[in-house]
Amino acid sequence: MAYVLASWLTLLVIHGRTVSSQMIHTTTDRYAGSRALLERARQSLAGGVSSPFRAKFPVPLFLQDGEGPKVRDVDGNEYIDYTLAWGPLILGHKHPRLVAILREQAAKPHIFGAQHELEYQVAELIQSLVPCAERVVFTSSGSEAVQCALRLARAYTSRNKILKFEGYYHGWLDSVLLSHHPSAAEMGPPEHPHVVLGSQGQTPNSADNVLVARWNDLECVEKLFAEQGDFIAAVITEPVLCNSGCILPEPGYLEGLRKLTQEYGALLIFHEIIAGFRIAPGGAQAVYKVTPDLATFGKALAGGLTLSAFAGRREILEQMAEGRVAFGGTFNGNSFSLAAALATLDEISRDGGRLLQHANHTGRRLMQALAETAAEAGVPLSVTGFGAAFSLHFGPNQIHRDYRDYLLDDRESLRRFLHAMLDRGIYSLPDGRFYVSAAHGEAEVAETVQAARSVFHSQEWKAGEGKLTTDER
Numbered sequence: 001m002a003y004v005l006a007s008w009l010t011l012l013v014i015h016g017r018t019v020s021s022q023m024i025h026t027t028t029d030r031y032a033g034s035r036a037l038l039e040r041a042r043q044s045l046a047g048g049v050s051s052p053f054r055a056k057f058p059v060p061l062f063l064q065d066g067e068g069p070k071v072r073d074v075d076g077n078e079y080i081d082y083t084l085a086w087g088p089l090i091l092g093h094k095h096p097r098l099v100a101i102l103r104e105q106a107a108k109p110h111i112f113g114a115q116h117e118l119e120y121q122v123a124e125l126i127q128s129l130v131p132c133a134e135r136v137v138f139t140s141s142g143s144e145a146v147q148c149a150l151r152l153a154r155a156y157t158s159r160n161k162i163l164k165f166e167g168y169y170h171g172w173l174d175s176v177l178l179s180h181h182p183s184a185a186e187m188g189p190p191e192h193p194h195v196v197l198g199s200q201g202q203t204p205n206s207a208d209n210v211l212v213a214r215w216n217d218l219e220c221v222e223k224l225f226a227e228q229g230d231f232i233a234a235v236i237t238e239p240v241l242c243n244s245g246c247i248l249p250e251p252g253y254l255e256g257l258r259k260l261t262q263e264y265g266a267l268l269i270f271h272e273i274i275a276g277f278r279i280a281p282g283g284a285q286a287v288y289k290v291t292p293d294l295a296t297f298g299k300a301l302a303g304g305l306t307l308s309a310f311a312g313r314r315e316i317l318e319q320m321a322e323g324r325v326a327f328g329g330t331f332n333g334n335s336f337s338l339a340a341a342l343a344t345l346d347e348i349s350r351d352g353g354r355l356l357q358h359a360n361h362t363g364r365r366l367m368q369a370l371a372e373t374a375a376e377a378g379v380p381l382s383v384t385g386f387g388a389a390f391s392l393h394f395g396p397n398q399i400h401r402d403y404r405d406y407l408l409d410d411r412e413s414l415r416r417f418l419h420a421m422l423d424r425g426i427y428s429l430p431d432g433r434f435y436v437s438a439a440h441g442e443a444e445v446a447e448t449v450q451a452a453r454s455v456f457h458s459q460e461w462k463a464g465e466g467k468l469t470t471d472e473r
């Protein structure tokens with residue numbers, strides 16, 4: 001697509017050569033600025049990115065500004081943003097209340113490393129919203145929150161093993177980066193999946209204290225409990241499998257996990273890093289009416305600032321206060337993040353959670369409209385999720401119960417679709433996930449559906465048919 005850059009103000013220094021781009025020029029590449037800056041960043045920043053997941057976009061964009069549901073790149077292209085920074089921006093970009101609160105906060109001391117009132121104010125708000133939250137602890141990242149929740153569970157039960165599920169991401173730490181996205185060759189038999197390491201450099205014995213089951217398959221979990229129930233400290237699961245296709249729990253499944261863990265004296269940990277403060281103010285545990293012993297939160301919690309947390313039963317969390325379980329963090333409970341969290345949680349919970357209802361309603365409308373648009377064009381697409389988070393699955397397999405179904409998706413079609421959508425101003429995550437914020441509405445739905453229709457009827461899409469593969473991950 002020909003694209004004229006009339007005033008490209010970025011100053012580029014590439015391979016030691018200064019390129020003043022204040023000149024007027026014409027290019028056929030609408031991402032020329034992002035590509036050039038990535039090249040420059042690669043000279044100093046490993047891979048040019050701060051998280052390798054970000055290199056997986058069709059084009060890793062350099063972003064410059066955002067407002068509400070929209071974001072703009074350095075080339076001046078505007079997009080409807082369905083990445084929401086990988087989830088946190090539940091109120092959209094630059095929400096006026098967050099901007100005001102952060103301005104106010106900037107005039108105050110930035111960090112105390114001691115107690116201050118925002119800590120208990122946010123903790124009290126979480127207590128009032130989240131069913132399991134008798135006590136709350138703040139961390140900076142979701143990965144740390146998981147690490148501490150697992151340590152607490154092991155200490156509380158005096159057992160070592162953790163049962164997790166295939167396709168689940170609980171952060172990048174050695175203890176849990178297991179069977180996140182194993183290949184078909186690695187996964188092992190469905191009734192007894194292998195525990196597969198997620199990274200080179202990870203200590204191989206990380207797998208020793210972890211059991212892996214298929215998700216949405218209570219029989220598989222029952223079998224593992226029957227064999228090793230006396231050693232299992234906890235079962236950790238997202239209530240919705242967000243990182244491998246936004247797959248919903250089948251009726252009775254979460255209740256089944258609750259019952260089994262109670263029977264065997266193990267803890268149930270709901271990993272609500274994505275669903276928390278997104279599916280509903282009380283998280284998925286409020287929606288599905290299953291109360292876990294512990295829960296982890298992050299992403300939407302502070303509307304885009306650095307904050308994660310875990311919460312749960314008093315006697316489990318207070319093992320830390322009693323000094324029996326070690327934990328720390330210089331930036332824990334920092335005032336900027338907590339001020340943002342106080343405003344975000346207040347926004348999403350007032351008026352009966354109206355804003356989250358709106359985000360989920362908008363998301364469901366978009367899910368349905370995209371599925372209909374694909375069906376009209378004869379494109380095999382299924383859409384799974386709960387509205388404010390959902391995923392696209394190309395290919396003939398329409399049934400998604402767990403990671404093994406997700407693995408059958410046609411990833412080449414997904415990649416081509418996302419690239420073509422990006423060219424039309426629709427920015428979503430490279431794995432086909434869409435996050436919808438309270439700032440999105442009917443106008444964004446209409447624009448996105450129009451873009452999808454244009455892709456499905458384009459020559460470039462039709463030309464790619466028949467060259468589809470399923471093995472790219």
Ligand SMILES: Cc1ncc(COP(=O)(O)O)c(C=O)c1O
Nearest residue numbers: 141142143169170171273274298
């Ligand atoms: C489901 C899930 N759990 C945990 C994490 C890790 O959180 P953090 O990146 O804050 O460490 C992520 C991050 O994307 C996630 O998606």
